[in-house]
Amino acid sequence: MNMCDLEKAIRNWKRDLAKNPSLEDTYIAELEASLRDEVADRIRRGENPEEAFEHATADLGEPKAIDAEFAKVRSPRRFGGALFGNYLRVALRKMRRQKGYSFITIAGLAVGLACCVLMMLWVTDELSYDRFHANGNSIYRLIAETPNQAGTMRDAHPATPLGPAAKSGLPEIQDFCRYRTSSFYGVKKGDKAFLDEVIGVADPSFFTFFTFPLIKGDPKTALDGPKSVVITETLARKLFGEADPMGQILTITVDSYTVTGVMRDVPRNSHLRFSCVIPMVNMHEYHHVDFESWNSKFMAAYVRLASGADPSRAASKLSGLIRAKLDKPNAAIRLQPLKDVHLRSDFAFDQDNVNQGSASTLALFSIAAAAILLLACINFMNLATARSANRGKEVGLRKVTGARGSDIVRQFLGESVIQALLGLGLALLLVWAILPLFNNLAGKQLEFVRLFSPGLLAMILGVTIVSGLLAGSYPAFCLASFQPAKVLKGSFLGGGRGQAVLRKGLIVFQFALTAFFIIGTIIVDKQLQFIRTKNLGVDTHQVVSTAFRSEAHQNAVLADPRILSSSWSTSPGGELREALDVSWNGKSPDDHTPFLRAAADPDFLEVFRAKMAEGRFFSERMKSDRTEAAVVNETAARVLGPGSPLGKRLTITAMSNQGRTETSTYTVIGVIKDFHQTTLRQAIDPMIFTWAGAHGINLRIDAAHLDETIRFLEKEWKSYVPGFPFVFNFIDDQIDSFYKQDRKTRAILGVFTVLALFTACLGLLGLAAFIAEKRTKEIGIRKVLGASAWGLVVMQSREFLAWVLLANVLAWPAAYYAAGKWLQGFAYHASPGIVPALLAALFSVLVALLSITYKALRAATANPTESLRYE
Amino acid sequence: MRRYAMSSNTLVAASAKPMVLALLLSGESYGYEILQRVRRVSGGELEWSSAMLYPVLRRMEKDGLIHSDWRVSEENRMRKYYRLTDFGRREFEREKARWLSIQSALRKVWATSAAAE
Numbered sequence: 001m002n003m004c005d006l007e008k009a010i011r012n013w014k015r016d017l018a019k020n021p022s023l024e025d026t027y028i029a030e031l032e033a034s035l036r037d038e039v040a041d042r043i044r045r046g047e048n049p050e051e052a053f054e055h056a057t058a059d060l061g062e063p064k065a066i067d068a069e070f071a072k073v074r075s076p077r078r079f080g081g082a083l084f085g086n087y088l089r090v091a092l093r094k095m096r097r098q099k100g101y102s103f104i105t106i107a108g109l110a111v112g113l114a115c116c117v118l119m120m121l122w123v124t125d126e127l128s129y130d131r132f133h134a135n136g137n138s139i140y141r142l143i144a145e146t147p148n149q150a151g152t153m154r155d156a157h158p159a160t161p162l163g164p165a166a167k168s169g170l171p172e173i174q175d176f177c178r179y180r181t182s183s184f185y186g187v188k189k190g191d192k193a194f195l196d197e198v199i200g201v202a203d204p205s206f207f208t209f210f211t212f213p214l215i216k217g218d219p220k221t222a223l224d225g226p227k228s229v230v231i232t233e234t235l236a237r238k239l240f241g242e243a244d245p246m247g248q249i250l251t252i253t254v255d256s257y258t259v260t261g262v263m264r265d266v267p268r269n270s271h272l273r274f275s276c277v278i279p280m281v282n283m284h285e286y287h288h289v290d291f292e293s294w295n296s297k298f299m300a301a302y303v304r305l306a307s308g309a310d311p312s313r314a315a316s317k318l319s320g321l322i323r324a325k326l327d328k329p330n331a332a333i334r335l336q337p338l339k340d341v342h343l344r345s346d347f348a349f350d351q352d353n354v355n356q357g358s359a360s361t362l363a364l365f366s367i368a369a370a371a372i373l374l375l376a377c378i379n380f381m382n383l384a385t386a387r388s389a390n391r392g393k394e395v396g397l398r399k400v401t402g403a404r405g406s407d408i409v410r411q412f413l414g415e416s417v418i419q420a421l422l423g424l425g426l427a428l429l430l431v432w433a434i435l436p437l438f439n440n441l442a443g444k445q446l447e448f449v450r451l452f453s454p455g456l457l458a459m460i461l462g463v464t465i466v467s468g469l470l471a472g473s474y475p476a477f478c479l480a481s482f483q484p485a486k487v488l489k490g491s492f493l494g495g496g497r498g499q500a501v502l503r504k505g506l507i508v509f510q511f512a513l514t515a516f517f518i519i520g521t522i523i524v525d526k527q528l529q530f531i532r533t534k535n536l537g538v539d540t541h542q543v544v545s546t547a548f549r550s551e552a553h554q555n556a557v558l559a560d561p562r563i564l565s566s567s568w569s570t571s572p573g574g575e576l577r578e579a580l581d582v583s584w585n586g587k588s589p590d591d592h593t594p595f596l597r598a599a600a601d602p603d604f605l606e607v608f609r610a611k612m613a614e615g616r617f618f619s620e621r622m623k624s625d626r627t628e629a630a631v632v633n634e635t636a637a638r639v640l641g642p643g644s645p646l647g648k649r650l651t652i653t654a655m656s657n658q659g660r661t662e663t664s665t666y667t668v669i670g671v672i673k674d675f676h677q678t679t680l681r682q683a684i685d686p687m688i689f690t691w692a693g694a695h696g697i698n699l700r701i702d703a704a705h706l707d708e709t710i711r712f713l714e715k716e717w718k719s720y721v722p723g724f725p726f727v728f729n730f731i732d733d734q735i736d737s738f739y740k741q742d743r744k745t746r747a748i749l750g751v752f753t754v755l756a757l758f759t760a761c762l763g764l765l766g767l768a769a770f771i772a773e774k775r776t777k778e779i780g781i782r783k784v785l786g787a788s789a790w791g792l793v794v795m796q797s798r799e800f801l802a803w804v805l806l807a808n809v810l811a812w813p814a815a816y817y818a819a820g821k822w823l824q825g826f827a828y829h830a831s832p833g834i835v836p837a838l839l840a841a842l843f844s845v846l847v848a849l850l851s852i853t854y855k856a857l858r859a860a861t862a863n864p865t866e867s868l869r870y871e
Numbered sequence: 872m873r874r875y876a877m878s879s880n881t882l883v884a885a886s887a888k889p890m891v892l893a894l895l896l897s898g899e900s901y902g903y904e905i906l907q908r909v910r911r912v913s914g915g916e917l918e919w920s921s922a923m924l925y926p927v928l929r930r931m932e933k934d935g936l937i938h939s940d941w942r943v944s945e946e947n948r949m950r951k952y953y954r955l956t957d958f959g960r961r962e963f964e965r966e967k968a969r970w971l972s973i974q975s976a977l978r979k980v981w982a983t984s985a986a987a988e
Contacts, residue, residue: 027925027929029949029951030902030925030951031921031925033901033902033903033948033949033950033951034902034903034906034921034925035921036948037903037904037948037950038903040946059920059921060920060921060922061920061921061922065922066921066922069922069923069925069926070922070925070926070929072926
């Protein structure tokens with residue numbers, strides 16, 4: 001054996017050692033030093049190299065035995081602290097050396113993770129709604145369904161007697177409870193008055209049906225007395241301080257109620273929100289409503305199914321019941337699971353369902369957050385593979401010293417997981433900083449500390465580790481497959497053609513995703529703009545709806561010159577009930593078109609600046625108009641048949657405000673031009689106006705004195721209705737509130753777009769820097785040969801811009817398809833046009849240019865002598 | 872693992888720490904040299920293996936008794952040199968006291984047993 005063979009033997013011996021899990025590189029190095037000393041000693045004593053090596057290795061013992069000895073001191077084991085510590089050290093060292101790239105990967109991951117963490121926080125909060133009820137899984141809300149021409153009308157208030165009838169008639173229904181918030185105002189005790197408290201009106205079974213625990217009082221009997229009230233802890237403290245509230249008398253509106261129970265405050269994640277509950281019999285007294293009438297729809301109704309009962313069977317039985325009672329063959333009842341009420345409700349008359357969420361919005365944003373995390377992972381992959389040239393040598397060396405492919409994979413995956421964990425740290429900071437802003441946008445009260453609940457924390461760590469593994473997977477396997485000989489010879493630089501194509505592909509994918517977001521945001525914005533500027537057919541600006549509590553109050557207000565006009569009428573934007581039946585001469589028996597019932601006095605036209613299409617509106621001069629005349633809108637006129645509807649006799653059966661059924665016959669005296677009564681999501685419904693029946697007053701206010709007029713109205717209210725909150729509404733606001741969810745969507749989508757763009761640009765910046773570095777020499781030569789700095793910047797940017805443009809083109813079909821789907825939800829919508837696509841292209845190119853140019857310019861303006869000395 | 876001559880494994884393992892402390896008291900040393908010195912001072916009685924020594928050194932370093940650094944030796948080879956820390960010096964004194972007291976106790980017991988025979 002010569003010296004060369006000896007070296008080879010030592011290398012083989014080391015490779016054998018490296019196969020043992022406990023023998024880390026540094027142990028092997030020390031054992032090698034010891035072996036070499038021993039071999040040198042033995043050679044000095046006269047042994048030949050071969051003998052010396054054999055004896056020395058025999059003295060050291062079998063690799064497995066050595067491993068067993070080292071295993072004793074090595075704690076904890078593989079993938080435990082020591083290894084983790086090693087990866088952490090290596091990872092931190094790499095980061096220190098490559099601050100720019102590390103910033104790009106970690107900041108990108110942090111942004112992606114922050115989005116995901118926020119979404120998880122939001123989603124878990126939304127999903128927690130109404131889960132606290134003990135019998136929650138067997139509780140369902142009853143939704144009345146009536147098919148009409150446009151689809152199905154779904155009403156959150158079914159026929160009032162349905163609940164009790166179901167309990168007594170159907171074995172599947174174990175119990176029921178009806179609920180609504182009342183229009184009673186103000187809770188008072190002595191000189192303390194609280195005017196904004198929400199008062200719930202419910203069946204006496206409320207506290208046994210739902211799980212709202214009572215601190216004092218008996219849930220079974222608390223609401224038995226007609227004038228009993230159960231109040232929340234907070235209201236109790238406000239009214240009575242530390243004194244015992246039980247048995248105390250308080251005033252709601254003008255009636256006295258006895259406190260029969262104190263309950264814990266309603267949890268934040270409840271779709272029902274109230275500060276006290278009174279028995280529903282009081283509503284009957286106050287409004288004289290007829291709870292026995294099957295045409296009355298005053299309350300939300302909940303049922304609890306008997307154990308083992310099939311919800312769909314129960315629903316069909318309930319539908320059968322309602323069909324028989326209403327004599328409507330197409331009426332139906334749907335059972336909505338309690339846990340779906342918060343997220344999956346899109347029903348008329350659902351005002352008691354407070355702070356509704358939207359499952360589809362939630363899904364959309366969860367996907368968006370995951371997409372941004374994916375963008376960040378792609379950045380990681382792209383930069384890691386691009387820079388693999390630099391790490392190739394390290395990998396080559398490790399492989400030469402005996403590391404196996406799996407060791408390399410483990411090391412790189414470990415490093416990327418560590419970077420992801422560092423990213424998570426940064427992400428948590430980010431979330432902490434932006435949570436207040438997010439709460440504001442989403443209309444939530446998410447708390448940062450909730451992140452640390454075990455379930456959520458485990459989920460967050462899971463996502464982080466998975467994204468670390470995902471981001472590290474490709475680079476790890478790619479690096480592990482390097483041929484050490486090639487790498488060390490220097491013939492390898494920054495991956496082959498295949499990798500370059502993949503890198504470009506990933507960049508294109510990133511920008512396609514970004515373009516998708518941009519186009520989506522612009523189209524949503526365009527639609528909201530369309531809604532804002534669309535001529536609704538009526539002018540609701542500077543019109544307020546309010547109430548008068550007395551003749552004197554009314555006279556005092558209307559006498560003021562700043563009130564330009566006033567009308568007792570239902571207002572555009574208000575929810576209207578449809579007539580139970582409308583018939584006329586020549587109506588087809590198969591025609592079940594529903595007509596909305598609206599009320600208006602002659603001043604409606606002036607206040608809302610509506611126009612007539614044909615005939616005339618109500619007139620003070622015509623006495624019979626009050627009781628016998630009807631005005632229809634253009635849509636209704638079309639339903640009534642060809643030719644002019646003027647003079648047609650309509651027999652209308654409708655539910656009165658008291659829940660009684662009334663039938664009257666009217667003559668059509670005019671056709672009012674169509675206007676949008678509700679949201680632009682819905683097509684204009686056929687409407688019939690009659691004079692009588694309006695109980696709201698709408699005031700058109702002088703635009704020049706808006707604020708002072710509102711102050712005047714409030715002052716008058718306080719002097720005529722002391723002790724009650726001033727009730728007033730801008731009709732504009734009411735109409736605007738239809739689109740609250742859409743505005744939220746736009747705002748959050750905007751944030752996601754910015755983040756996506758930021759992440760994608762980070763990736764581009766990193767890649768541009770890498771390529772500029774790789775082309776340093778080329779750029780130097782070009783400069784020496786006379787290329788201008790500007791020409792060099794163009795040369796470097798051209799390729800990137802082509803990718804970004806390609807990405808945009810690819811994104812267009814998907815973005816337009818998704819936006820089209822969303823716009824389909826509106827009966828009236830803006831046409832998206834080509835502008836959003838062009839804007840997205842322009843914007844992404846501009847931002848991409850900005851991120852590339854900096855690096856390109858630096859490379860182009862560098863001193864050529866330095867660039868030529870590079871490498 | 873190799874033979875420990877006449878000594879029982881446990882005893883050798885137990886004496887490894889005080890032995891290393893004592894050897895490093897006179898100055899820094901590296902693994903192979905420590906092995907040689909142990910053999911010399913024990914007159915060949917104790918023959919430690921590398922597989923036994925390095926884990927012991929590792930543990931002692933972890934415990935803060937010794938400190939190490941890689942340097943190039945005079946023979947132009949990389950070696951890891953170990954030296955005592957202050958804590959190691961104090962620990963040496965404590966170990967020495969413990970072993971002396973065991974030794975004196977054993978001597979007394981053996982003296983009495985010899986007399987009884």
